[in-house]
Amino acid sequence: MTDLIVIGGGLAGSEAAWQAAEQGLSVELYEMRPKLETGAHTTNFLAELVCSNSLGSNLPDRAAGLLKNELRMMGSLLMRLAEETSVPAGAALAVDRDGFASVVTEAIEGHPNIQLVREEMPDVPDTPTIIASGPLTSNKLSQSILALSGEEHLYFYDAISPIVSLDSINMDVAFRASRYDKGDEEVGDYINCPMNKEEYEAFVAALIEAERIELKSFEQDMKSGVNAGAHTFFEGCLPIEIIAQRGLDSLAYGPMRPVGLRDPRTDKRPHAVVQLRQDNLAGTMYNLVGFQTNLKFPEQRRVLRMIPGLENGEFLRYGQMHRNTFIFSPKLLAPTLQWRERSNLFFAGQITGAEGYVGNIATGLLAGLNAARLYKGDMPLELPSTSMLGALCHYITHADASDFQPMKANFGIMPPLTDGVRRNKRQRAAAYAERALEDLETYLSQQSVETKMEGVHA
Numbered sequence: 445m446t447d448l449i450v451i452g453g454g455l456a457g458s459e460a461a462w463q464a465a466e467q468g469l470s471v472e473l474y475e476m477r478p479k480l481e482t483g484a485h486t487t488n489f490l491a492e493l494v495c496s497n498s499l500g501s502n503l504p505d506r507a508a509g510l511l512k513n514e515l516r517m518m519g520s521l522l523m524r525l526a527e528e529t530s531v532p533a534g535a536a537l538a539v540d541r542d543g544f545a546s547v548v549t550e551a552i553e554g555h556p557n558i559q560l561v562r563e564e565m566p567d568v569p570d571t572p573t574i575i576a577s578g579p580l581t582s583n584k585l586s587q588s589i590l591a592l593s594g595e596e597h598l599y600f601y602d603a604i605s606p607i608v609s610l611d612s613i614n615m616d617v618a619f620r621a622s623r624y625d626k627g628d629e630e631v632g633d634y635i636n637c638p639m640n641k642e643e644y645e646a647f648v649a650a651l652i653e654a655e656r657i658e659l660k661s662f663e664q665d666m667k668s669g670v671n672a673g674a675h676t677f678f679e680g681c682l683p684i685e686i687i688a689q690r691g692l693d694s695l696a697y698g699p700m701r702p703v704g705l706r707d708p709r710t711d712k713r714p715h716a717v718v719q720l721r722q723d724n725l726a727g728t729m730y731n732l733v734g735f736q737t738n739l740k741f742p743e744q745r746r747v748l749r750m751i752p753g754l755e756n757g758e759f760l761r762y763g764q765m766h767r768n769t770f771i772f773s774p775k776l777l778a779p780t781l782q783w784r785e786r787s788n789l790f791f792a793g794q795i796t797g798a799e800g801y802v803g804n805i806a807t808g809l810l811a812g813l814n815a816a817r818l819y820k821g822d823m824p825l826e827l828p829s830t831s832m833l834g835a836l837c838h839y840i841t842h843a844d845a846s847d848f849q850p851m852k853a854n855f856g857i858m859p860p861l862t863d864g865v866r867r868n869k870r871q872r873a874a875a876y877a878e879r880a881l882e883d884l885e886t887y888l889s890q891q892s893v894e895t896k897m898e899g900v901h902a
Contacts, residue, residue, distance in 0.1 A: 446472045448815050449573045449605045451565045451585070453477070453490040455801055456793025456808030458548050462521040462576075462592055462814030465557035469738045471821055473552065476564040489545035490552055490560075491522065497723045497731060498510055498538040499526055501802045505874040507853040511802050511832040512537065513877075514884055515809060517895045518883050521551060522805045530551045534622040534633040542727040549884055572788040572819065574811045579769055579794045586769065592783075604714040604765075605743060609758040610721065610728050611639075618720075618753030622705035634721055635730060636713035637753035638707045639700070646751050648695060651688040654743040657765065683737050683765060689860045699734025729760055738765035747751060757877045774848055781811045781837060782862035790815055797840045799850035801845045806853075808832045813893070825891060831884040 450461040453475030461473040461743035478488045500508030515523045529543040550557055550768060558595075566584035567573065577585055584825060620632035621634050639647065686693045696702075708770040737744060741762045749757055772776075773796050781796065783789040792811035793804040810833065814824035827834030835858045851857065855876050856861050867875060888895050 446559075447572065447819055448472070449569050450812075451569060451573065452577035452793065453552070453560070453573045454576060454578045454793060455491050455804040456578070456811070457574070459520060459522050459788075459808035460553055460574045460576055460792050460812035460815070461552060461558050461804050464816045465555050466519075467813070467816035467820070469557065469816050472561055474559055474561045474563060474565040477562070479562060479564065480900035484583055487542065487545060489542070489549045489873050492545045493539070493541050493801065494720075495736070496538075496733075496801075497531070497541045497641040498533055498536050498721060498733075500537065501535055503535050505870060505877050507832060507855050507873075508800070508802055510877045511806055511836075511853045511879055513881060514831055514833050515802070515806055517586055517881065517884065518809060518813075518888070519896050520805060520809050521896065522548060522808075525551065526795045527702045529725065531727070532633045533721055533831065538721060538723075541723055543725055552756045556807075562713060568773070568789070572815060574790040574792055574808075574815055575795065575883055576791070576793040576811070577795055577807055580768055581795060589771065593771065593776055595775065600777065604761075604763055605732050606737065606748065606759050607723055607729050607731045607761040608754065608764045609760055612722070612756050612758035613706075613730070613753075614755060617709075619708050621705055622754070624654045624803065634719045634733070635716040635753075635780055637703055637715075637720070637751045638702070638705075639708075639716045639718070639752060643750070643752060644696060644716040645692065646698070648692060649690050650747045650750055651685045651739075654683065654685065654747050655740045656743075657738050657740050664712045683763075684735050685739060705760050718754075735763065736765075737763035740761065770795050770850060772848065773797045775841045778827045779834070779837045779841050780814050781807060781858045782814065782818075782824060782833045788815075788818060794850070797843075801835055803851075807837065810837065823891075825888075825893070826882045828887050831857070831880045831887075832892070835859075 446763040447469040448464050448471050450457050451470055453473055457473060460790045465471045475490060500513060504513060512523060525547050526537060526539050526544060529539045529547060531538050531540055531790040551696045553560055564582055564584065566582070567588045592746045618635050618637045620635055622633050684695060684699065687698055696716045700718060702714045705713060705717055718735065721729045721733050723729040737748065744762050745759060749755055771791065777791055777796060778784055781790045781792055783791065790811040792807040798804060810825065810827070817824050817892055828838065829835050829838045832853050836853055837850065839857045852868040855873055858876055861872065861875055886897060
């Protein structure tokens with residue numbers, strides 16, 4: 445007998461299913477792939493990372509690092525598996541893309557309380573359910589959610605970065621370094637392709653003029669409930685050609701900013717730089733950091749080979765843009781991630797407007813725990829807004845309804861510090877993080893939720 449249905453086998457759905465199953469619930473996890481493809485995924489693994497392979501900063505005084513520590517405290521499966529499959533990325537946590545998805549799939553398939561169902565769930569079930577179907581929710585399920593909500597979906601377009609073979613990178617031009625080289629453990633984690641002013645300006649001009657991929661039919665299908673426009677993008681994941689259109693220096697002050705780097709050939713800071721980050725454990729694949737693009741594949745090969753060091757680049761994956769859908773959470777969801785009009789229906793992941801891999805995992809964890817608590821007759825957790833996860837859930841369920849956009853973890857959504865102490869930016873971040881972990885630990889203790897504190901305060 446099934447106690448809970450989870451729809452979607454991405455980061456949020458996998459974490460949600462695991463958390464509920466660990467609490468003793470019998471869970472059916474529905475994943476429509478491979479019977480129904482998305483147009484963006486390339487494997488049949490659960491928790492496949494479609495865009496970057498980085499989960500962001502691991503530093504405890506960064507927003508992403510704080511959210512990771514909160515997840516560690518609350519016993520996240522996916523955080524543990526991400527660390528087990530990590531690849532060098534300086535102060536960030538990046539993973540071997542296929543290795544990570546593979547071990548998540550093994551963990552879910554091997555759990556005695558989880559039944560993985562490789563079928564589309566076309567309708568919102570009447571029984572206890574978590575919907576974590578992600579940005580590429582199927583047309584039928586989208587229509588069912590649309591009918592339930594009485595609202596139109598919101599939308600934007602998202603994009604993924606190209607991946608290049610290590611062997612094809614010209615290391616006579618490119619060099620290994622991390623920005624500012626903050627400690628020996630970071631040196632060499634990134635490969636940097638430097639540009640002078642002339643090379644940069646020629647590259648920008650080529651980007652703007654290059655041909656782009658036309659939107660796929662599923663991107664524009666009005667039956668999906670997504671009224672998608674060709675010029676609507678998520679600001680946190682803009683294609684480089686869109687950034688380039690905003691001004692000559694936009695890329696140099698964005699993903700190509702050269703701060704903290706020196707070209708060993710000249711011992712000077714480059715005018716701009718393209719950073720490459722290791723994408724797999726073997727170290728044979730590198731992705732172009734922040735280089736989401738929707739140029740046609742031959743155009744990507746032509747334009748990206750203008751980057752010094754990539755003259756003979758072998759592209760193992762080209763960039764691609766895809767539809768990304770999310771619901772109107774400020775009106776529809778409570779901070780517990782429950783549907784306001786139906787207590788046994790939860791939403792988690794990108795479909796809520798929680799942006800970023802770690803945000804997806806975190807909302808999945810909370811939805812899974814809360815579904816289990818509701819099943820057992822306990823009050824669902826509404827985390828303190830002084831914690832990063834609590835602040836993120838509060839934001840997406842209380843944001844200005846006139847301008848609701850997806851939100852990543854950041855200190856700007858947290859309540860201000862009230863102790864009156866004057867601090868610089870980094871000191872404020874450290875104080876936010878310290879307060880968050882203390883308040884979250886206290887709250888969870890009061891709610892009798894087991895925490896795993898070892899190493900979290902480091």
